Amino acid sequence: xxxxxxxxxxxxxxxxxxxxxxxxxxxxxxxxxxxxxxxxxxxxxxxxxxxxxxxxxxxxxxxxxxxxxxxxxxxxxxxxxxxxxxxxxxxxxxxxxxxxxxxxxxxxxxxxxxxxxxxxxxxxxxxxxxxxxxxxxxxxxxxxxxxxxxxxxxxxxxxxxxxxxxxxxxxxxxxxxxxxxxxxxxxxxxxxxxxxxxxxxxxxxxxxxxxxxxxxxxxxxxxxxxxxxxxxxxxxxxxxxxxxxxxxxxxxxxxxxxxxxxxxxxxxxxxxxxxxxxxxxxxxxxxxxxxxxxxxxxxxxxxxxxxxxxxxxxxxxxxxxxxxxxxxxxxxxxxxxxxxxxxxxxxxxxxxxxxxxxxxxxxxxxxxxxxxxxxxxxxxxxxxxxxxxxxxxx
Amino acid sequence: xxxxxxxxxxxxxxxxxxxxxxxxxxxxxxxxxxxxxxxxxxxxxxxxxxxxxxxxxxxxxxxxxxxxxxxxxxxxxxxxxxxxxxxxxxxxxxxxxxxxxxxxxxxxxxxxxxxxxxxxxxxxxxxxxxxxxxxxxxxxxxxxxxxxxxxxxxxxxxxxxxxxxxxxxxxxxxxxxxxxxxxxxxxxxxxxxxxxxxxxxxxxxxxxxxxxxxxxxxxxxxxxxxxxxxxxxxxxxxxxxxxxxxxxxxxxxxxxxxxxxxxxxxxxxxxxxxxxxxxxxxxxxxxxxxxxxxxxxxxxxxxxxxxxxxxxxxxxxxxxxxxxxxxxxxxxxxxxxxxxxxxxxxxxxxxxxxxxxxxxxxxxxxxxxxxxxxxxxxxxxxxxxxxxxxxxxx
Numbered sequence: 001x002x003x004x005x006x007x008x009x010x011x012x013x014x015x016x017x018x019x020x021x022x023x024x025x026x027x028x029x030x031x032x033x034x035x036x037x038x039x040x041x042x043x044x045x046x047x048x049x050x051x052x053x054x055x056x057x058x059x060x061x062x063x064x065x066x067x068x069x070x071x072x073x074x075x076x077x078x079x080x081x082x083x084x085x086x087x088x089x090x091x092x093x094x095x096x097x098x099x100x101x102x103x104x105x106x107x108x109x110x111x112x113x114x115x116x117x118x119x120x121x122x123x124x125x126x127x128x129x130x131x132x133x134x135x136x137x138x139x140x141x142x143x144x145x146x147x148x149x150x151x152x153x154x155x156x157x158x159x160x161x162x163x164x165x166x167x168x169x170x171x172x173x174x175x176x177x178x179x180x181x182x183x184x185x186x187x188x189x190x191x192x193x194x195x196x197x198x199x200x201x202x203x204x205x206x207x208x209x210x211x212x213x214x215x216x217x218x219x220x221x222x223x224x225x226x227x228x229x230x231x232x233x234x235x236x237x238x239x240x241x242x243x244x245x246x247x248x249x250x251x252x253x254x255x256x257x258x259x260x261x262x263x264x265x266x267x268x269x270x271x272x273x274x275x276x277x278x279x280x281x282x283x284x285x286x287x288x289x290x291x292x293x294x295x296x297x298x299x300x301x302x303x304x305x306x307x308x309x310x311x312x313x314x315x316x317x318x319x320x321x322x323x324x325x326x327x328x329x330x331x332x333x334x335x336x337x338x339x340x341x342x343x344x345x346x347x348x349x350x351x352x353x354x355x356x357x358x359x360x361x362x363x364x365x366x367x368x369x370x371x372x373x374x375x376x377x378x379x380x381x382x383x384x385x386x387x388x389x390x391x392x393x394x
Numbered sequence: 395x396x397x398x399x400x401x402x403x404x405x406x407x408x409x410x411x412x413x414x415x416x417x418x419x420x421x422x423x424x425x426x427x428x429x430x431x432x433x434x435x436x437x438x439x440x441x442x443x444x445x446x447x448x449x450x451x452x453x454x455x456x457x458x459x460x461x462x463x464x465x466x467x468x469x470x471x472x473x474x475x476x477x478x479x480x481x482x483x484x485x486x487x488x489x490x491x492x493x494x495x496x497x498x499x500x501x502x503x504x505x506x507x508x509x510x511x512x513x514x515x516x517x518x519x520x521x522x523x524x525x526x527x528x529x530x531x532x533x534x535x536x537x538x539x540x541x542x543x544x545x546x547x548x549x550x551x552x553x554x555x556x557x558x559x560x561x562x563x564x565x566x567x568x569x570x571x572x573x574x575x576x577x578x579x580x581x582x583x584x585x586x587x588x589x590x591x592x593x594x595x596x597x598x599x600x601x602x603x604x605x606x607x608x609x610x611x612x613x614x615x616x617x618x619x620x621x622x623x624x625x626x627x628x629x630x631x632x633x634x635x636x637x638x639x640x641x642x643x644x645x646x647x648x649x650x651x652x653x654x655x656x657x658x659x660x661x662x663x664x665x666x667x668x669x670x671x672x673x674x675x676x677x678x679x680x681x682x683x684x685x686x687x688x689x690x691x692x693x694x695x696x697x698x699x700x701x702x703x704x705x706x707x708x709x710x711x712x713x714x715x716x717x718x719x720x721x722x723x724x725x726x727x728x729x730x731x732x733x734x735x736x737x738x739x740x741x742x743x744x745x746x747x748x749x750x751x752x753x754x755x756x757x758x759x760x761x762x763x764x765x766x767x768x769x770x771x772x773x774x775x776x777x778x779x780x781x782x783x784x785x786x787x788x
Contacts, residue, residue, distance in 0.1 A: 032426055038746025040448050054434050057448035295741050310738040335432060344704040347689050352432025
């Protein structure tokens with residue numbers, strides 16, 4: 001046979017393995033980056049067919065809130081990380097007590113997954129953000145609203161995402177309905193003052209255990225129904241604002257002791273005031289553009305950081321990049337219609353997550369394009385995105 | 395639980411699956427590209443731990459020269475392709491007789507895997523190449539050498555790669571030893587005239603079933619001991635030579651009815667004469683730079699072509715790129731020493747293939763860097779490559 005079976009190719013010691021808690025698209029793109037660096041990956045997920053399941057060397061079925069299941073994953077892994085911030089921090093702490101290397105650590109996840117604690121930790125660093133107050137009761141919520149002035153936003157402290165878990169109160173008359181909607185008698189809530197922003201911006205930060213963080217460009221994000229739709233990189237903001245935003249993002253991640261890639265979302269007021277909205281202790285939708293646009297993507301830098309390896313450069317390889325999310329239009333299969341037309345758009349990089357089914361609003365993929373300007377890149381990405389339909393609109 | 399298990403997430407019909415015959419680094423990088431487009435992959439390999447094995451949804455152990463094993467892979471796959479040209483074409487033809495979609499087809503592989511037939515097919519198109527002749531006997535070899543003039547190269551018609559299977563004859567006195575070295579009584583051989591080249595160049599071509607081929611830039615390759623060491627893209631050749639090279643490459647792939655990405659290697663003489671050396675019916679080492687450097691990589695375009703999808707743009711995203719191969723220095727593990735230093739080189743994109751063991755000269759990974767010039771890119775890639783050592787030099 002012409003292709004040699006290498007002599008001495010014996011069953012080797014287990015390859016260096018990164019354990020991923022969760023198997024969605026963020027885990028998939030992280031697994032891709034890990035594979036490029038020669039690492040094996042293992043995932044823990046609750047269902048068999050997930051975006052990352054085909055790309056991992058080991059796929060465990062289980063519940064990531066159960067220490068026993070996390071320990072099964074840890075037994076296969078040299079380092080563990082997570083793709084969502086909702087994993088029970090107490091369960092994660094069990095991993096650490098057993099001597100496993102988890103990055104970011106359970107202490108960081110514990111603070112970040114409770115938005116009130118997250119905000120307290122960041123505020124203690126003197127980082128600007130909308131005012132906030134705990135709302136253990138309707139009385140406390142009202143008191144905060146009176147102190148901040150209407151409108152205010154009532155929010156769940158835990159498990160909110162993509163706007164789920166928020167309710168805006170324009171006056172005291174809205175409180176009862178909002179309290180019921182968020183089930184305030186069961187869920188811990190807090191109140192946040194209303195911030196009239198002109199733009200939403202985001203910064204991806206990769207923080208290593210030692211040394212300087214990698215700071216990605218400040219990007220502008222366009223949200224619709226609280227879901228990230230478009231990311232423009234770099235943002236067209238004055239340098240001073242970009243520098244302030246970068247510095248705030250870096251300090252916020254340090255404030256929670258974060259290790260790895262974090263997404264930091266901020267508001268920009270018309271007068272140039274910046275306020276930190278929230279951070280995610282993981283790779284983030286607003287950093288997907290970095291796969292094509294940066295020398296080292298948010299995913300590769302996350303892998304490097306959690307492995308304890310030197311970080312790569314977050315520098316952009318092109319003057320501008322735009323990412324557009326591909327959301328499900330309704331129920332249907334995971335592969336879209338219009339693929340031929342989308343693939344035919346020169347310069348559009350298509351990412352399909354390989355989900356088995358589409359539902360309305362579900363993140364099914366994204367498109368990135370580079371250009372000399374964000375407008376040029378947007379036009380390319382838009383053409384490709386508009387060609388694709390996931391599921392049947394209903 | 396906060397992250398929803400999507401209602402209606404039932405065991406779905408099998409995802410669209412690309413079957414890869416072989417599981418080495420070429421299959422790995424093809425699987426990465428397939429995953430980005432939402433495809434599942436299945437591989438057939440002879441050993442359990444291969445670069446692609448962790449990235450495929452299905453890994454079959456078997457012998458790709460056995461139709462039964464190929465048919466097991468085909469049962470999991472919608473489309474089949476291959477990462478090496480040594481698979482028995484008759485076995486591949488069985489797949490087609492069973493109605494499976496194989497790209498490139500067995501007819502192409504059959505011609506290409508016999509270098510004499512490959513050269514005949516290309517010569518019939520009038521494409522310039524060194525003179526060649528069948529050498530079924532020593533007498534025939536001598537006759538050809540006399541016709542061409544010394545030196546000549548005696549080559550195996552099948553299963554040669556990276557210079558294995560070649561012997562240079564400076565005079566008739568060298569024939570006996572060369573014949574014995576290549577085992578000419580067992581192996582079909584041919585004779586090729588000596589071509590005094592100044593440079594070696596290569597062009598990656600992705601040829602779709604319908605429409606125009608995607609032509610990647612003409613690159614310069616530096617071979618050492620018949621193994622590709624460095625690729626510089628684009629080459630610094632006069633436009634007219636580049637255009638001739640592109641046209642020759644495209645016609646050569648068409649001459650063998652190729653579908654998918656093909657690597658076409660050429661010689662350039664000091665007087666500007668071009669001669670086609672050989673083509674590979676697969677993604678190719680001289681196209682690895684396209685992952686970072688081009689709008690659509692050779693791997694993604696291969697996937698697109700074999701799936702019957704529109705091709706992406708082969709345009710470069712940067713003025714210049716350089717790829718340097720990482721070869722094993724000796725026996726040892728698959729992960730190199732010096733990783734920290736290599737990862738710390740800004741702008742160097744490291745690809746480690748995840749092989750379980752290193753042996754001397756084995757392709758263990760590669761580094762790509764972009765730049766404004768190939769010299770700039772080379773300096774970056776060189777620094778990273780020089781930091782890495784695979785195995786113990788001996």
